[in-house]
Amino acid sequence: MSDPMQEIMASFFVECEELLEALVDAxxxxxxxxxxxxxxxxxxxxxxxxxxxxxAFGLDELVGFAHQFETVMDLCRxxxxxxxxxxxxxxxxxxDMLSDLxxxxxxxxxxDAAGRDALLAELTLHSGDDDAGQQADAPQIDFAPxxxxxxxxxxxxxxxxxxxxxxxxxxxxxxxGAAEDETPLxxxxxxxxxxxFRASPELYExxxxxxxxxxxxxxxxxxxxxxxxxxVSALPDVSTLGSRLAWTxxxxxxxxxxxVREIFEFVEDLCALEIRAGDxxxxxxxxxxxxxxxxxxxxxxxxxLPAADEDPIRDDDPEGDEQIAxxxxxxxxxxxxxxxxxxxxxxxxxxxVDIERIDRLVNLVGELxxxxxxxxxxxxxxxxxxxxxxxxxxLDEFLQLTRDIQESVMMIRAxxxxxxxxRMSRITREASAAIGKPVRLITEGEATEIDKTAIERLADxxxxxxxxxxxHGLEPPEARRAAGKPETGEIRLSACxxxxxVLIEVSDNGGGINxxxxxxxxxxxxxxxxDAVLTDPDIDQLLFLPGFxxxxxxxxxxxxxxxxxxxxxxxxxxxxxxxIDSAPGVGTTFSISLPLTLxxxxxxxxxxxxxxxxxxxxxxxxxxxxxxxxxxxxxPGQYVVRVRERFVPVLDLATELGYRAPRAAxxxxxxxxxxxxxxxxxxxxxxxxDDQRQVVIKGLQESYGHVPGIAAATILGDGQIALIxxxxxxxxxxxxPDDSGQKSRKAS
Amino acid sequence: xxxxxRQEFAAGGAAATGETEYLSFGLGDAEYSVEIMxxxxxxxxxRTTSLPHSPSYxxxxxxxxxxxxxxxxxxxxxxxxxxxPEDRNVIIVVDVExxxxxxxxxxxxxxxxxxxxxxHPPPDVATSPGARFxxxxxxxxxxxxxxxxxAQVMPSSSEISL
Numbered sequence: 001m002s003d004p005m006q007e008i009m010a011s012f013f014v015e016c017e018e019l020l021e022a023l024v025d026a027x028x029x030x031x032x033x034x035x036x037x038x039x040x041x042x043x044x045x046x047x048x049x050x051x052x053x054x055x056a057f058g059l060d061e062l063v064g065f066a067h068q069f070e071t072v073m074d075l076c077r078x079x080x081x082x083x084x085x086x087x088x089x090x091x092x093x094x095x096d097m098l099s100d101l102x103x104x105x106x107x108x109x110x111x112d113a114a115g116r117d118a119l120l121a122e123l124t125l126h127s128g129d130d131d132a133g134q135q136a137d138a139p140q141i142d143f144a145p146x147x148x149x150x151x152x153x154x155x156x157x158x159x160x161x162x163x164x165x166x167x168x169x170x171x172x173x174x175x176x177g178a179a180e181d182e183t184p185l186x187x188x189x190x191x192x193x194x195x196x197f198r199a200s201p202e203l204y205e206x207x208x209x210x211x212x213x214x215x216x217x218x219x220x221x222x223x224x225x226x227x228x229x230x231x232v233s234a235l236p237d238v239s240t241l242g243s244r245l246a247w248t249x250x251x252x253x254x255x256x257x258x259x260v261r262e263i264f265e266f267v268e269d270l271c272a273l274e275i276r277a278g279d280x281x282x283x284x285x286x287x288x289x290x291x292x293x294x295x296x297x298x299x300x301x302x303x304x305l306p307a308a309d310e311d312p313i314r315d316d317d318p319e320g321d322e323q324i325a326x327x328x329x330x331x332x333x334x335x336x337x338x339x340x341x342x343x344x345x346x347x348x349x350x351x352x353v354d355i356e357r358i359d360r361l362v363n364l365v366g367e368l369x370x371x372x373x374x375x376x377x378x379x380x381x382x383x384x385x386x387x388x389x390x391x392x393x394x395l396d397e398f399l400q401l402t403r404d405i406q407e408s409v410m411m412i413r414a415x416x417x418x419x420x421x422x423r424m425s426r427i428t429r430e431a432s433a434a435i436g437k438p439v440r441l442i443t444e445g446e447a448t449e450i451d452k453t454a455i456e457r458l459a460d461x462x463x464x465x466x467x468x469x470x471x472h473g474l475e476p477p478e479a480r481r482a483a484g485k486p487e488t489g490e491i492r493l494s495a496c497x498x499x500x501x502v503l504i505e506v507s508d509n510g511g512g513i514n515x516x517x518x519x520x521x522x523x524x525x526x527x528x529x530x531d532a533v534l535t536d537p538d539i540d541q542l543l544f545l546p547g548f549x550x551x552x553x554x555x556x557x558x559x560x561x562x563x564x565x566x567x568x569x570x571x572x573x574x575x576x577x578x579x580i581d582s583a584p585g586v587g588t589t590f591s592i593s594l595p596l597t598l599x600x601x602x603x604x605x606x607x608x609x610x611x612x613x614x615x616x617x618x619x620x621x622x623x624x625x626x627x628x629x630x631x632x633x634x635x636p637g638q639y640v641v642r643v644r645e646r647f648v649p650v651l652d653l654a655t656e657l658g659y660r661a662p663r664a665a666x667x668x669x670x671x672x673x674x675x676x677x678x679x680x681x682x683x684x685x686x687x688x689x690d691d692q693r694q695v696v697i698k699g700l701q702e703s704y705g706h707v708p709g710i711a712a713a714t715i716l717g718d719g720q721i722a723l724i725x726x727x728x729x730x731x732x733x734x735x736x737p738d739d740s741g742q743k744s745r746k747a748s
Numbered sequence: 749x750x751x752x753x754r755q756e757f758a759a760g761g762a763a764a765t766g767e768t769e770y771l772s773f774g775l776g777d778a779e780y781s782v783e784i785m786x787x788x789x790x791x792x793x794x795r796t797t798s799l800p801h802s803p804s805y806x807x808x809x810x811x812x813x814x815x816x817x818x819x820x821x822x823x824x825x826x827x828x829x830x831x832x833p834e835d836r837n838v839i840i841v842v843d844v845e846x847x848x849x850x851x852x853x854x855x856x857x858x859x860x861x862x863x864x865x866x867x868h869p870p871p872d873v874a875t876s877p878g879a880r881f882x883x884x885x886x887x888x889x890x891x892x893x894x895x896x897x898x899a900q901v902m903p904s905s906s907e908i909s910l
Contacts, residue, residue, distance in 0.1 A: 657800035704818040721797040
């Protein structure tokens with residue numbers, strides 16, 4: 001990290017991610033048929049910016065590919081190429097490849113050269129541009145250092161000078177007649193170009209060197225370079241900061257105007273540049289023949305010079321500021337373009353912050369919450385303060401503030417799921433291509449925000465689910481046609497906030513779960529006994545069993561028997577739940593419900609066998625006060641409680657956690673009704689409910705390891721540690737006879 | 749926070765004299781010691797929150813300035829008779845590899861400076877349950893001091909997820 005270049009690279013790659021996101025966004029807009037004229041420009045600019053940045057770091061692979069990509073896009077932009085579904089599909093695949101290349105450059109991993117070359121070939125097909133490959137190679141040209149003395153360049157004599165090594169080139173006047181028309185941007189390769197280049201003072205200030213630009217130009221084709229100097233009236237009036245030189249570069253062989261623009265890409269705002277065909281008239285060029293913005297730019301330079309003259313030794317900064325301030329008044333077309341790109345990419349001001357700093361803040365706020373709780377507990381416990389005293393009122397406000405701070409800090413960590421969804425649209429494309437089912441992914445609620453960690457850890461499960469939906473969920477095109485559905489399958493990926501949790505749904509409009517098949521496979525694999533009687537939801541839950549796979553044949557995508565059980569484990573680890581809803585012939589919906597944040601949790605503080613525990617509030621359906629006789633034994637040590645015409649199995653928490661030996665339930669205490677899975681109800685016996693509060697989650701995993709039935713720990717107001725219950729895990733490990741009987745019994 | 753300094757100090761001390769400092773503590777009737785460089789701090793006994801389904805020698809977890817610190821009852825771990833915790837007991841907080849853990853011991857007694865040749869390997873015949881935790885023995889004023897192998901004392905992950 002100490003290497004500044006490394007840091008700049010790192011920020012370039014972060015930018016790339018944003019640009020690629022903008023690119024996919026734009027492509028998606030086009031695919032949805034909502035594109036306007038600006039959309040293709042947004043996409044083009046994104047690719048162009050990636051290319052520009054990559055060029056600066058010498059990432060030739062990236063530059064080469066991005067260049068071809070943008071060439072084709074440019075054709076679309078100019079209307080030379082119509083955008084149809086096939087081309088869009090190519091664009092999508094190219095954007096996937098581009099992000100692969102970016103990632104490969106960042107991590108130094110190998111790239112899929114064959115895939116890239118295939119895409120390049122396809123792109124070339126569209127661009128119909130034979131020398132495009134050559135262009136792509138242009139940045140790879142080795143720039144050998146050349147010694148040119150600035151004195152020579154800056155000589156006030158205005159005499160033409162030749163680049164070393166180019167002395168024997170014919171003079172510009174000897175050029176065969178060049179075409180006269182003024183349409184250099186049409187990309188006519190047969191045109192011989194003349195380039196007039198005048199550096200503004202900022203170009204020198206920002207550390208750019210015209211020599212390297214000239215060298216790059218010379219590497220394109222043999223050329224003659226002439227330098228002209230503005231007339232200087234008297235030496236004392238000469239500003240050392242001014243720019244008086246204009247270079248004219250006449251190429252002797254055809255050169256693509258874009259290749260020239262590329263060289264000036266990074267200084268386009270800092271110089272006046274004119275590319276035209278034919279024999280340039282140096283004296284007339286800048287003021288007369290140049291386009292209007294160029295005039296303005298030069299005028300800026302001119303007006304600044306006298307100011308510099310007044311105080312020749314003044315600091316550079318004020319002048320710099322002034323010029324920056326004036327720059328928008330005279331934007332060149334290119335500057336306007338890049339400016340628009342910036343505004344498009346960043347609709348609101350953002351700050352890029354290291355995630356570690358945020359995590360530190362989150363931790364500190366967590367401490368604050370604990371501290372606040374300890375303070376209020378000790379004040380209320382030890383002093384006999386009247387309820388309306390200023391101390392308690394202040395304490396209340398403190399509590400409110402602490403919560404507000406905590407929420408704000410958590411919001412910093414929250415991010416929209418958009419990036420995740422974009423990855424999924426790529427997964428869909430790849431999956432659809434791999435097994436030849438046309439699929440359309442519809443995303444909803446991309447702006448829904450969830451914790452950053454959750455976004456990262458959702459990628460794997462969602463990938464599984466999307467692939468499953470493509471592979472198993474949707475029928476083959478023939479079957480769809482037969483069923484009277486459109487051939488293109490639809491997968492809907494949506495996110496929304498619902499009652500304090502985030503709900504993410506993956507639904508397909510396929511054939512639904514074939515429950516008979518699922519059941520017979522489960523029996524064949526010995527996952528359930530052959531005579532098991534299962535309800536439809538029970539059968540659906542079988543999909544989550546380890547080792548279950550319904551695919552007739554194992555495809556590349558899925559069907560290796562790992563999948564939904566892993567999905568479930570991963571979601572559960574995030575404090576989430578997975579549910580299935582399926583209707584034959586209509587489709588299947590998998591829903592993931594996640595807590596909003598992974599750092600704080602609303603919990604009920606309970607005590608059992610002298611130990612204090614926290615039960616996540618989200619897991620509790622309701623609480624029951626038991627009366628003697630409300631528990632009915634079904635077998636020794638096994639009880640059920642009747643809740644509104646339903647018998648719910650009872651778990652003694654103290655026994656399950658090993659705090660005390662199993663004992664006969666006397667029907668006193670409190671039962672928490674929890675629902676670890678959709679449709680399942682369990683009553684947890686606890687001694688008392690003490691409090692309901694927000695607790696800060698402290699992981700046990702790192703310091704100790706996994707504890708069965710326990711999700712994490714927290715610190716209560718008295719400084720004591722309380723364990724946070726993991727109801728799902730607890731029930732799974734419980735010594736409870738399960739109705740389907742296939743869960744492993746685990747004695748505590 | 750003082751990690752680099754500590755390491756430097758440890759390296760300098762060992763290189764200059766060939767000696768290492770040990771923190772010795774009492775456990776039942778016996779005296780044990782650990783390398784002082786792995787000791788992060790010593791704190792008084794506080795009530796622990798017990799962890800369900802944990803091995804008997806894991807006393808539970810305590811709040812160490814906002815961090816969750818597992819505490820091991822060293823006596824139980826070494827196969828000595830278990831005693832009820834008293835207020836006089838202390839928790840030695842040690843860093844082992846990447847983990848930080850607390851150890852409950854009866855009392856801390858001394859800091860010993862031992863050179864390498866004062867340390868003797870434990871006899872092979874030792875069969876007591878705690879034998880594998882003892883790295884070396886030394887005799888000091890007719891007392892035998894056992895040097896503990898901290899990595900061995902740590903509960904292994906297989907033992908935790910019993």
